[in-house]
Amino acid sequence: MKIDSENLRRVSVFKDATDEDLKLLAQRGILRSIEEGEFFFFQGDPAKYLYILITGRAKLMQSNQSGQQVNLRTINEWQMFGALGVVRPNAAYPVTAQALVPSTALAIESDFLKEMMQTRPYLNVGLMQLMTGYIMEMQERYRELATERVERRIALTVLRMAGQIGKRLGEGKPMVELHLSRQDIAEAAGTTLFTVSRVLAEWERQGLVEAGRERIVIRNPHGLVQISEGLDQ
Amino acid sequence: MKIDSENLRRVSVFKDATDEDLKLLAQRGILRSIEEGEFFFFQGDPAKYLYILITGRAKLMQSNQSGQQVNLRTINEWQMFGALGVVRPNAAYPVTAQALVPSTALAIESDFLKEMMQTRPYLNVGLMQLMTGYIMEMQERYRELATERVERRIALTVLRMAGQIGKRLGEGKPMVELHLSRQDIAEAAGTTLFTVSRVLAEWERQGLVEAGRERIVIRNPHGLVQISEGLDQ
């Protein structure tokens, strides 16, 4: 399978690329298909490649010595990840990238993009915008974790995820469906699956969401926003 | 007061700059002196300037609606901060920058550096390295906050601070002094000053540190490292 190079323009970093550059990238990239639960790379591996997710969904996570995990980010189609090696020579990935569903990604050698960047200012700009966006999100999430109560953090997490990977149900209606386990949400919100389960059960009682196995339907987004802003109680 | 442009090379982003570039930056920069507790900029202000701390020390923090604060980073001499506006047009600072001691910083228009970057690849590289470093640190701290107990987090915070702003006491000896209030540490570790006080008291009993008013002397760094790695108990 070859990918259509024009599609690469959907990657934010490549939005201003020339057609030739896109072809070049598509040529030099290697397609890697991966089963659900498998890994693109592990924390500590040498960051020789950067990835662009073509189909599927992946998560970036970090674990401590005792194996406890935190989700740092969910990666969707046409998003770049693992690009650290482009900037830092001999860097190791600071995170592990795991496929949440069967996924395909284009792997590009870090050194290759690094070389391209020397003569293409748009790449520098694009990468920096990606990085600053990431920094701002991490700062925000850090603050949330440090200062907000769980229920609020879970609401913020669910809303964030809904924006990133939610599927609209019906036309115009604000109902959004999420395919995530309690564990996934817990790792992203920095809590436990038990607490997530309890909070979702309470929200269901209030008619805010509908909760199923690895499934959440947001019935009343506004209500969740209120919780996330602490405007309730 | 004018600053010696050669000193600007101590800024990591400018380490490969030409002498002319440094002069240019020194000329275009505006020196801002600020009292302890005063602010370089507030979260939400338009990010028109980036800063280079010349003397003193500052902290970057973020607050939520109810005013609770988290320390995201401590800025030392010759470090750049508030550089977001260089990458994102019309951006607002996502953090507040406050002087911890009387401080001086060189303010440079974001647009000016942006323009310089068009023709100077070394600036792009330098800024990206700064950003990736920041991303990695934030990811790590996020994971710590989500998975580690307070004592361990406080140990990690104190060790990190010691590396950044610690003053060596005596030659060769591993004793390091830190000028920080309990509140400062609490905000950086994501806890309360009470808990920090209790933990420091316990460490003092164990002979690991010496704690005073806005002062901590690390007597046994190795012991702290052990706590930070969970190797004790």
Added chain:
DNA sequence: TCAGTTATTTGCGCTAGCGCAATGAATATT
């Protein structure tokens, strides 16, 4: 259809760490 696997729920007990309040110590101000 049935067994096996995986995800979720919920009762229960527990404790880490929060936060008030009162006191004490250090520093600054007059």
Added chain:
DNA sequence: AATATTCATTGCGCTAGCGCAAATAACTGA
């Protein structure tokens, strides 16, 4: 030297949220 201010300590009570365990529900594969 006396007073005011700021910072730190510590006793105390409390509760949010953790985490085990057992039950249940949903899905998978033979």
